[in-house]
Amino acid sequence: MSALFKTRKQSHLTHLLKYWRLVFNDHFVIALFFLFGALAYSYAQWLPKVTTGAVWVRPLIVIWLVLVSQIGRLATLVEKADPVVLLPQTSQFNSYFKQAWWYSYWRAGIISLAGLAICLPLYWRVVAYHQVDLFYFILVALLTKALWLLRARQTISFGLKKLPQVTKIMQWTEPMVIWGLTIWYPLVGLIVAMILLGITLLRVRQQTEINWRLATAVEMQRMDSVYRFFNLFTDVPSVQGKVKRRQWLSGLINWLAKGEGPWSYLYGHGFVRNVDVGNLVMRLTLVAMIVTYFVTVPWLNTALMLLFIYLVATQLMPFYHQYDQIAFTHLFPVSASEQHQAFEKLLLKIMICVGFLIVIGASSIGHGHFSLSHQGLNLILAMVEVWLLNRYYLKIRIK
Template sequence: MEQLFRKRRLAFQKRQLKYLPYVFNDHFVLVLMFLLGYLLYQYSQLLAHFPKNRLAVILVLISLVQFLLGFGQPATYLEASDSHYLLVKEEEVLLEIKKSGKDSFILWGTFQTLCLVLLAPIFLKLGLSVVSIGIVILLLLVVKWFIQDYKINQLKTPTGLNWKLAIEKERHRQQKILTFYSLFTNVKGITSGFKERPYLTGLLSKLPQKSTLFWTHLYARAFLRSADYLGLFIRLLLLSSLALWFIQPPYLAAILASLCNYLLLFQLLALYHHFDYHYLTSLYPVTPTLKKKNLLLFLRGISLVLWLVEMLLSHSLLNIIIITCVFLLLNLFYLPYKLKNIID
C-alpha cells in the first residue's frame, strides 16, 4: 500500500514538474523580480516609517496568521476507484492518510514558520521581545498541528474512512493545483462544474439574435455559467484593479494589470474547445471559420471591458499608455496568432 501511494505521489509531482517551465518562463520571472523588489522596498519603508496608529498593522497581521493557519490540505492521493478496489485494505489506507497528515504538517508548518520569521521585524516594532516572538511562533505551530489533525479526522467515521469525502477532498486539491498551471499552459485533466446563474441571463438576451453570432452566444453562455471562467475573470479583474489603485510606481502597477489581462485571455482561449463534446454543434449550418471569428469577437469584448475598468482606475498617463499598448498588442496580434495555432 505504501508503494502504491508513493507511486501516485511521484506521478503527480512529475506531472507538476512538466508544467513548471511554462510557469517560470522568462517574462514571468522578470515580473516576479520586479514584484519582489517592490515588496522588499515597501517592507523596508514600513519598518523605517512605522505608523503610530498600529491598529491597521495588527489587523493585517491577524488576517495573515489566520490565512497561514488554514493554508495547506493533506495530500492523500486517493482516486475515485479506491472506494471499490481498496475497500478491503481500509485500515492500511487510513494509516497512509495519517502519514499524509504528518507530511502536510511538516511542509506547511515549515512554510508558516518561515513566513512568521520574515515578519519578526514587525513584531519587534510592535513591542514584542525576541523570546516572545519565539513563543508565539511555537504556539502557532501547535495550533497548526491541531488544524491539520482536524482535517485528517474529518475524513474518518466511527466505522472507518469516509471514502466519498476523502476522494472529493483530494480531487478538489489536485484540481486547484492544476487550475493554477492552466493559467500558463494547456493542462489535461481539469474538470469544471456548471451553474445556471439566472441573475445573469439578462446579459445573454442583449446579444443580437443573428446566425452570424451563433458561436458568440455559446461562448457567452459557457463564460457566464461555467464554474471556472467567470470566477477567473472576477479574480483577475480584482487583482488588476487593486494593483492599479494601490501599487506605486505607476509602471509596475500597469505591468501587473497587463499580466492579469494576458493570463485571463490565455485561459479563455480554452472556450474554443468547450463544446467539442457536443456533436449537435457540428450539425448547425455555419461555416467552420465562424467559430474562430466569433471567439475572437468575444475575447475582444472581454478585453474591452477590462480596458475600460482599468482606464477608470488609472491615476497616471503612464498607466494609460502602457495598458492601452498592451491592449492593442493582445487584440491585434496575440489573439489572432493563438487562434490560428489552435485551428492549425
C-alpha cells in the first residue's frame, strides 16, 4: 500500500503541475507581485495606528487563525474504483492513509505557519512580547492542524452515528477553543491542544474500518474545488458549467446584444449565459474592488486599478473564439469584420462597466482618503486604458 500511495502521489503531482504552469503565467505572477506588495505595505502602514492594548485585536486574531486552520484538506487520492477493486485489502490500508495524512499535513502545516506569521506583528503590537510565546504559538499552530486532519481522517471511518456531521462541527469548535486560550494564555492553549490531539489519535486508531463511499465522495469534492480554481485561468475538461435561468438579467442581455447582425445577438447572450466567462469577470472585478479599496497609497492605488482592468480584459478576449468550433457560425452570411465589430462593441460595454466599478472601489471612502482629483485622474486613466485595449490590443490578441 505504501508503493500504491507513492505512485498515486507522483501521478497526482505531475497532473497538477500541468495546470500550475498555466495558472502562474507571466500576467498572474506580475499581478501577485503587485497584490502582495501592496497588501504588505498597507499592513505595515496600518500597524503603527493600532493602539496598545486594543480590545478588539485578540478576538480578531482568533477568528483569523480559526479560518486559517480550515485551509488544507486531507488528500487521500482515493479513486472511484477503489471501493470495488481494493475492498478485500481494506485491512491493509492503514499504512496508505498514514502516508496520505503526512502528505497533507506538511503542506497544510506550512499554510498554518504562514497565517500565524501574518498576525503575530499585530499581536505583539498590543501585547508584551515574550520569546517563549513564539515557541508556544508555533507548536499550537502545528498541533491544531494535526488535530484538524485527524478529524478529517475520522470522518471517512465507520464509527458512531452521524460521525461526519459531528467531526465537521469539531473541526470548527476545537480550533476556536484552542486559539481562544492560546491568545490569552499560551501555555494553557498548548496543553489543551496536546490533550485533544492525544484523545483524537486514540479514537482514530480504534476506527480502522473505512467508509469507502464517503471517502470517495470527499476526495472527489476536494479535487472538484481544485479544478474549479484552475478553471478560473484555463479550461478544465472535468469542470462542466450548469445552465441556469437568470430572468433578472434579461435587461443586461438586451443591452449587450443590442446591435445589428447575428454576432451581436450571439455574443451578448453568450456572455451572460456562459457561467465560466461571466463568473470569471464578476469575480475578478470584485477582487479588484476589494484590493484597491484597501490600498490607500495614491500611485499604487492607480497602478493596481490599471493592472486589474488589463487582467479582466485579457481574460475576456478569448471569448472571441468561443464559437469557432460550431459549424453553423461559419454559415452566417456575414463577413469576418462584422464579427470583430460585434465583439468590439461587447468588450467596450463590459469594460466600461468594469472600469467604472473598479474606480468606485479604488475611492477608499471608508478610510477617509477620498480625493476628488485623484478619483478624477483614475476615471480618466481607466477610460483611456479601456479605449486602448478595445481599439488596438484586441486586434493583436485576435491575430
